[in-house]
Amino acid sequence: MALNAYYDTRIAPVTFDFVYFLINAECHRQAARLPEIDLNIICAGFRNQSLRDQKYAESEKAWRVHHIIGQIPRLLPTVRATKFQYDEISHVSFPAYPKTYPFLTQDSAVRSYMPTVFRRMQEEGCQVQPFEATTHAKNLVRNYTRGHPYITISLRTTEFQPERNSNLDAWYNFSLEMGASGVRVLVIPDFEDSFNNRAAWKYDWDLVDFAAHDLDLRLALYEDAVDNFTVNNGVAALLVFSKCPFKMFKMSVPGIETTSAEYLKSNWNVDPGETPSFLQGDQRWVWQDDAVENLMEFARAT
Numbered sequence: 001m002a003l004n005a006y007y008d009t010r011i012a013p014v015t016f017d018f019v020y021f022l023i024n025a026e027c028h029r030q031a032a033r034l035p036e037i038d039l040n041i042i043c044a045g046f047r048n049q050s051l052r053d054q055k056y057a058e059s060e061k062a063w064r065v066h067h068i069i070g071q072i073p074r075l076l077p078t079v080r081a082t083k084f085q086y087d088e089i090s091h092v093s094f095p096a097y098p099k100t101y102p103f104l105t106q107d108s109a110v111r112s113y114m115p116t117v118f119r120r121m122q123e124e125g126c127q128v129q130p131f132e133a134t135t136h137a138k139n140l141v142r143n144y145t146r147g148h149p150y151i152t153i154s155l156r157t158t159e160f161q162p163e164r165n166s167n168l169d170a171w172y173n174f175s176l177e178m179g180a181s182g183v184r185v186l187v188i189p190d191f192e193d194s195f196n197n198r199a200a201w202k203y204d205w206d207l208v209d210f211a212a213h214d215l216d217l218r219l220a221l222y223e224d225a226v227d228n229f230t231v232n233n234g235v236a237a238l239l240v241f242s243k244c245p246f247k248m249f250k251m252s253v254p255g256i257e258t259t260s261a262e263y264l265k266s267n268w269n270v271d272p273g274e275t276p277s278f279l280q281g282d283q284r285w286v287w288q289d290d291a292v293e294n295l296m297e298f299a300r301a302t
Contacts, residue, residue, distance in 0.1 A: 001034055002034060002035070002036040002080055003025065003028060003032060003034045003036070003038070003095055003097055004035055004037075004040065004092070004093040004095065004099045005022075005025040005037050005038070005039050005185065006039050006040045006089075006096060006101045007040070007041050007042065007069070007096070008101070008102075009041070009042065009044075009045070009065060010041040010042070010045045010046070010047055011041045011047055011109040013052070013113075013205065014046065014064040014068065014069060015052060015064070015234055016067055016068060016072075016115065016234030016235055017113055017234070017235050018069045018072060019072060019114035019237040019238075019241060020113045020114060020117075020118065020237075021112055022039075022072060022073065022076060022271070023113075023128055023130075024096045024117040024118050024121075025037055025039075025120045026126075026128075026130055027117070027118050027121035027126040027128065028121070029078060029097075030081070030121075030127065031126060032254050034095065036078055037076070037079045038080055038081050038083070038093075039079055039082045039083065040083050040089070041070070041082065041084045041085065041281070042083060042085045042089055042169065043062070043084060043085065043086060043133075044085065044086060044087050044218070046058060046062075047062040049252075052160060053121050055160060055173075057169065065076050068086075070082065071215040071216070072215060074134060074215070074216055075131040075132065075133065075219055075238065075242075077132060078131055083217075088096070100160050114267065115267045115268055119268070128241065128278055129240075129241050129242055129243050129278070129280075130241065130242075131219060131238060131241045131242040132223075133216055133217075133220035133223055134216055134220075137216040137219070137220040138223065138224070140192065140217065141217060141220040141221050141224060142224065145186075145224065146206075147227055148184055149184065149226050150183070150184040150185065150186050150224075150226065151178065151183055151184070151185055151186070151225055151226050151228065151229065151280045151299075152185075152186050152188060152208075152221060152222060152225045152228045153174070153185060153186070153187045153188065153191055153230070154185070154188045154228065154229070154230035154233075154235070155187065155188065155189055155190050155193070155200055155230075156166070156170065156190055156191075156230070156231050156233040157190040157192070157197070157200065158192045159187070159192070159196070162279050163252075163254075163255065164233065164250065164253050164256060164259065166190075166230075166290060167289070167291070168199060168200065168203065168277055170290050170291055170292045171187075171203060171229075171290065171295070172293065173292050174292050174295040174296065174299070175187065175205050177292070177296060177299075178299060183204065183226075184206070185206060186206050186208045186225075187200065187205045187207050187208065188207075188208055188209075188211045188212055188218065188221070189207055189209055189212050190212065191212045191235075192199065193212075194213070201278060203268055208221065215235075215238065216236060219242060219244070222238065222242065222244040222246070225240060225245070227245045227246070227299070228244055228245060228246040228249075229246070229249070229295065229298075229299075230248050231248065231249050231250040231255055231290055232248055232250050232253075232259060233252050234291040236248055239283070240276075242285075243280060244255075244283075245280070245282035245283060246282075246283050246284070247284050247286055247298045248284070248285055248286060249286045249288060249289065249290040249294065250286075250288075251264070251285050252264070252272065257286070270285070273287050284298070286298060
């Protein structure tokens with residue numbers, strides 16, 4: 001018997017916030033002592049609630065369903081099957097997550113993909129870092145790196161909330177400093193940047209753009225790295241919900257509600273300067289800007 005998980009894009013976002021839903025479902029699977037998850041993506045339409053929802057055209061939302069939401073379940077070994085439903089669902093199979101699907105209120109829909117769910121269940125003993133790259137992705141990455149030690153830099157250079165973007169000059173100088181000390185540095189560009197400004201391509205560093213286009217390969221690259229460096233962004237959820245080492249900078253950005261100290265306290269139960277308690281010792285939230293001196297300070301601790 002499998003847990004039947006239902007994610008409805010008419011009331012939930014087509015973003016990396018889907019990760020929280022998937023981890024919540026995994027926690028419910030563990031609590032129910034079920035062996036697997038059957039994942040149902042209901043994409044009969046799309047919500048238009050947040051600023052990001054309104055930014056995306058319907059065609060992009062449909063594309064993101066498969067490129068983002070469709071890729072992430074491959075990283076959770078307990079997902080047995082993923083089904084995409086393009087019209088109204090005729091029935092719900094049980095046991096189900098959320099138990100209240102189809103939702104009666106928007107509030108109950110939102111709760112299904114909030115961090116407060118897995119945080120509570122982690123405190124009750126659930127494992128909340130289950131993401132793992134597939135065996136073949138690991139083999140491909142090891143063929144690429146030839147067994148040489150390396151660190152990764154993951155960039156954010158998107159047009160949505162650009163205040164949160166990576167300071168490219170700082171990261172480039174950081175890569176030069178690390179390279180001069182004998183450390184190999186692999187740089188993962190922002191997916192959007194691959195097709196728009198290509199800002200990351202203006203620097204002379206070792207870009208691994210395959211990892212920007214395939215989440216399985218990205219996670220495999222993270223898993224073998226000595227350390228992984230990034231700024232607070234959606235795709236960094238792969239690091240948070242795996243056991244890969246990482247240092248994530250720029251946790252709070254003035255004027256951005258979802259990075260405010262109040263929001264992070266409410267959703268993650270952390271105060272400025274803190275890291276969520278479920279993370280490993282080599283996984284850190286860094287409440288500092290991505291200036292070279294800050295990056296080097298944490299690199300020395302690697």
